[in-house]
Amino acid sequence: MTTQNIADPRPIPGAIDGLGWIVTEAPPIGSTEGSTNLDDRTMRVLHREDHAARWVAVHEMGHARWTPRKSNPGRIAKANAPATVLDVQLVEDCRILTLLRDAGLGAIPRDGAERIAARAQEWFEHIKGPEPKPEKLLAPYAMLCLQSMALGFGKNDARLDNTECGLEVKALRGQLCRLTIAEANAAGRSADRDLHVLSDVLDRAQSIAQATALMLRPKRRPPARQGRFPFRLVGPAAAYFRRRLNAVTELPPGHEGVSRPLRTGDQSLNWGTLDSMPPLPMTEHATATAAQRRKLAVPVGSRLGSIRRALTDGRCYRRTVQRAAKGGTILVDTSGSMNLEASDVHAVLAKLPAATVAIYSGRNDGGVISVIAKGGRCASSAAIEQRIRDVGMGNIVDGPALRWLAAQSEPRIWVCDGVVTGCGDDAAAHLDEEAMAIAVRGRIERCTDMHALMVHITEASR
Numbered sequence: 006m007t008t009q010n011i012a013d014p015r016p017i018p019g020a021i022d023g024l025g026w027i028v029t030e031a032p033p034i035g036s037t038e039g040s041t042n043l044d045d046r047t048m049r050v051l052h053r054e055d056h057a058a059r060w061v062a063v064h065e066m067g068h069a070r071w072t073p074r075k076s077n078p079g080r081i082a083k084a085n086a087p088a089t090v091l092d093v094q095l096v097e098d099c100r101i102l103t104l105l106r107d108a109g110l111g112a113i114p115r116d117g118a119e120r121i122a123a124r125a126q127e128w129f130e131h132i133k134g135p136e137p138k139p140e141k142l143l144a145p146y147a148m149l150c151l152q153s154m155a156l157g158f159g160k161n162d163a164r165l166d167n168t169e170c171g172l173e174v175k176a177l178r179g180q181l182c183r184l185t186i187a188e189a190n191a192a193g194r195s196a197d198r199d200l201h202v203l204s205d206v207l208d209r210a211q212s213i214a215q216a217t218a219l220m221l222r223p224k225r226r227p228p229a230r231q232g233r234f235p236f237r238l239v240g241p242a243a244a245y246f247r248r249r250l251n252a253v254t255e256l257p258p259g260h261e262g263v264s265r266p267l268r269t270g271d272q273s274l275n276w277g278t279l280d281s282m283p284p285l286p287m288t289e290h291a292t293a294t295a296a297q298r299r300k301l302a303v304p305v306g307s308r309l310g311s312i313r314r315a316l317t318d319g320r321c322y323r324r325t326v327q328r329a330a331k332g333g334t335i336l337v338d339t340s341g342s343m344n345l346e347a348s349d350v351h352a353v354l355a356k357l358p359a360a361t362v363a364i365y366s367g368r369n370d371g372g373v374i375s376v377i378a379k380g381g382r383c384a385s386s387a388a389i390e391q392r393i394r395d396v397g398m399g400n401i402v403d404g405p406a407l408r409w410l411a412a413q414s415e416p417r418i419w420v421c422d423g424v425v426t427g428c429g430d431d432a433a434a435h436l437d438e439e440a441m442a443i444a445v446r447g448r449i450e451r452c453t454d455m456h457a458l459m460v461h462i463t464e465a466s467r
Contacts (some may be wrong), residue, residue: 016062018048018069026069041068043076057117060170063110067101073236081240087251088243095151096243099218100234102170103155121173125180133188139203142181143210144250149174150214151246156222156234178207204423208453215450216464217246274433277401279409280371285392287382299326332359334413335458336374338421339364339393340400349455350383356462361413364389365406368397370428374406399430403440411447419444419451420458 015028018041026046039061040049048065051058078093085093128145132138153170185203189196220242221234302310306322315321335353339345350362362378373396377384384392403425410417425440426432444451452458 015050016048016066018046018066021066021070039065041065041072043069043072043074063105064098064101067105067110068097071101071104071236072097076236082243085240085244087247088240089247091148092243092247093239095148096217096221096239096246097236098152099154099156100221100236100239102153103218103221103234106155118176121176122180125177125184129181129184129188133184137185137188137199137202139199139206142203143206146178146207147210147213147246147250149177150211151217154214154218156218181207201424205453208423208451212452212457212461213246213249216249216461217242219464220245274427274431274436276404276427276436277367277369278371279402279405280367280373282373282375282392282396285375285377285384285388287379288385288388289383290381300324301326332361332414333357333416333418334410335360335362335418335420336406336410337362337364337455338400338403338419339366340398340424345389345393345455349459350378350389352459353455353462354378354381354383356459363410364393365402366393366396366398367401368399368430370401372396372399372402372406374402374409400424400426401428401430403427404436404443407440407443407447407449410449411443415448417447417449418458418461419449420453420455421451422453423451 018026018028024046026048028048028050030049030051039051042048048069050062050065078090078097081093082088082090128142132141153174155171181203182200185199186196189199221238223233223235223238300310301324302314302320303322303324304319306324308323310321310323312321335357337345345364353362354360358381360378361376362383363374363376365374366372373392375392375396377389377392403421404427407419410419424432425436427436443449450461452461
């Protein structure tokens with residue numbers, strides 16, 4: 006085992022496996038990058054006392070503890086095409102960060118404010134111009150999100166907010182938005198469209214990273230707060246990550262025609278008031294919500310099953326168990342920039358039979374939340390369309406609607422393009438921040454449209 010002076014700040018990976026390790030300085034000096042080679046037991050970290058150095062040391066010790074000794078990123082990438090070596094390393098970083106968080110060691114800042122600002126400036130220089138190209142940020146931002154994401158204990162929980170690293174990624178996003186506004190103002194044009202396109206790209210990148218992270222959770226998992234994330238899932242997750250990045254080469258059509266309200270600087274702008282209207286009649290049967298019945302072979306019981314198993318494993322009795330149908334709450338923005346069809350609701354209920362689906366919109370200074378599906382039954386398409394016409398096609402009440410969603414059963418999903426407005430259908434930066442804060446505190450996931458919702462539900466149930 007390697008011997009060290011007590012004052013030496015380097016970690017001691019030999020304390021994990023009892024073998025000799027060589028721990029050296031990570032080049033270049035001042036970088037926040039480290040490395041661990043499990044074949045020859047060498048580790049490179051930062052030799053200084055600060056947050057970045059401690060984060061690198063703890064992270065590399067996580068690799069020494071949980072990454073299999075004979076794992077080869079190149080071989081794993083080759084066996085899981087089209088994944089690259091970098092994809093495999095990023096997914097493994099996500100797995101290690103989750104395990105460190107579960108061990109109480111993940112909340113260590115990685116980058117300071119100056120480094121975040123420098124990275125944002127470097128990225129922005131790459132995309133700015135007479136015609137900004139924010140789609141170039143899709144891959145790098147998705148990679149950074151994946152590397153900074155930790156899975157929660159809930160089945161559908163994988164978010165940046167669980168870690169200090171995730172907060173740094175959010176700070177980078179804020180810097181990019183500020184640079185976009187400054188560039189647009191300098192060019193004498195409104196920054197609203199540029200911000201809309203940038204937000205769409207970054208949201209898409211984060212959703213790809215989140216779906217990839219969720220693939221690290223096995224289908225069968227132990228009780229809550231006993232997370233297991235097998236290394237064998239790293240390769241398939243890396244392949245999925247690369248396929249999603251390769252598939253998204255440009256923004257989907259239709260974004261140019263979406264009407265987005267201009268943000269005002271009025272700090273006094275408030276959310277609209279939630280009004281009440283009679284509930285919609287649930288006249289259509291969507292899908293069965295009865296508990297799923299399953300027959301199990303057990304060694305003891307009162308009902309015979311397969312008598313032949315008495316000679317093998319002894320499980321010759323039969324027991325019937327029931328599993329509750331999947332549910333949750335889905336809130337859909339039905340303002341003018343969104344579309345909702347009754348067939349979309351039926352498709353959602355086929356995946357989540359016991360889910361509650363609600364819509365919201367408004368006009369002037371008020372809006373309404375209407376439950377359109379519950380308990381396997383839903384309102385008719387005509388009734389939904391009539392309710393939207395009666396209520397209005399503005400956002401108005403995004404904040405109150407999100408507070409309502411945060412009080413409903415989990416998982417909670419918000420279907421919205423990201424545009425939030427208050428009274429008069431006006432947008433403001435402080436309303437954006439408040440809506441994001443409500444979503445974070447309420448563990449609310451956002452999908453951009455119904456198609457993205459179906460993809461999210463399908464991937465989460467794997």
